[in-house]
Amino acid sequence: MWAAAMLNAAACGAVLFPGLFCVTRKLLKSTMTHWSDGDVVCVSERLVSAIHASMCTAAGVTVMTSCSDVITDSHWLANWFVLFGAPYMAHDIYAMYLSHFHDQRGRGHAGAAPGGHSLRTVRAFLLKEWMLVVHHLALLLVFLPITLFFRRGLGDFFIGCLFTTEFSTPFVSLGKILIQLGLDNTMLHRINGVVVLLSFFSCRILIFPFMYWMYGRQFGIPLHRVAFHLPLRCNVGNLVILAPQAYWFVLLLKKAKRLYLRQRRGRGEGNKDGPKTD
Template identity: 30%
Template sequence: MELTISKGHHHRKVICVLAACNAGALAMALNLVVGLNPEDKISIKRGSMLTALGLVYFATLFELINVAALFTGAGARLRHKYKLSCGEVLDISNKLVSAVQAAFSCVTGAIVCAWSCTRDFMRSSHFMSEAYAWFGAAYFFYDIWSMYMVYVHMTTNVDYFRRRFRLARTEALSSGDNATNIKRPSFFAYCRHEPVILMHHLFIGGFGFLVIVYLRGGLGDCVFSFVYLMELSTPCVSLRGVLARLRRKRSRLYRANGLAMLAAFALCRVAALPYVCLLYARAADLSYLQAIKSLPLGCKISISILLLPQFYWFYLMSVGAVKVFLGTTSEDKKAMIESSLKEKTNQSELVSELSSGDTDKRS
């Protein structure tokens, strides 16, 4: 696929504008909360500004990485080295932004946990919990759009950047990007293709936001700090996807990251909420089962909706890990098939040579 590009100085201007918007959005968001006391509440006005700034931050970060990878010399060398298509570049960008969001979430969770869980488990609060709920909610809605863009490029060769950069000369991204006019899949087609992750994002970005900001009923933030810390495994998940796009599935880094990902996912996603229920049982002086039974029905449903996809994803990760460490991957099978075919070809050539030699002797 060919992308219309401009001269180098135009690319630098675009990168500078995106970088300025990105850094400015983050700086303004920090400025909105830096002077607050730990137990202050976030007003609707302040929260709305945080959400708007969060949307600007994550969207511009995604575009910044894309432009740097698609329209700079370093990006071109990287694409050529790893034979990356435009869709793969967008997918890597999406995963890098996801890792950044996860880092923010973990920092928030650590701050809130250190403040709230060491005081009153049921009542202590920290403004960071609500502040990042406002800021981070924007990520989940941005990510739906971002994943749709990745889906479009991975299923078609639609030129996402052509209308954004109407420039003079053209440059081929890679040998795998052959321009074809294929109808862009609709957003609803993407929704049918990825229903689990879509429901997860809507639940976290919508209902999860409402619970933290409005529906908690005056309860503290210790529980929500563990929800934020659930993102600890996301950088490993993102790195796994990036390494796969870079064709590094056989590397030691890929395997080591896979083990770290499984450990972090099991600890921070699968075991986190049951552990929070245990803390609640201790704080309420109840047995574990009694504590779970005492939870409101809405809380039980929310925990189930949040926890069940984690079991599903952990199962998929475990199956993938077994294939990597104990079985053979699709690449290994392909190599084995090619080796077998090559061996058969060599054997047939040898038989032909021997047959021709016997014929010569007889003659």
């Protein structure tokens, strides 16, 4: 019974996410006729990513709010969504590669000519997006088996917390889509940028001390002592997950700074070139 339910979850994910990607590509290609194949693939990838992240966040909140005991309480969504979302991780690697391929071909790069899928294009993609690829593969090859087989049904609350790290992804995707639509200089894009930073910091950085605090609250341990009461593998695992999140957050801050300085220079030049008044 359990095995059948898990296989159904994986099958649903294997149909839903690639299916959404194909349908979105067809719709965009027929409606946005001035877009290139790269534009269509990029936006389709981002839309599917936003849908998966929204579902993942909703599942995480459901699991978290259903577990009063952070260790022993369980919820069926914890295991179910891990398998449901696993096909998305594999699909997204392919979608990212396809987006990279069309982007390079659109720029006329060598090795990306029409029909130019090759080991060279795959290698270029892996070199550029290696961290995201490793992140996706780690979720498939490490996080999935640990969740399903090695935690002995304990800690569903913390699995729910990890699901909620996807909360910032729809806003990241929206930012990319706004740029694609030529709305990168609008107030909406600037507001979305602030939301990206706040949501990313809250749900991908602060979520880790929050999990330690919740564990300490249940067992009467001060926050600064919680790490010493946990097995080394738990602390190491959290650090491994946290490290790329901190790196990506630094990149987001640098990007936000560049955009701010560029817009500030643009306003300054506009004032200089503006009409003089007596």
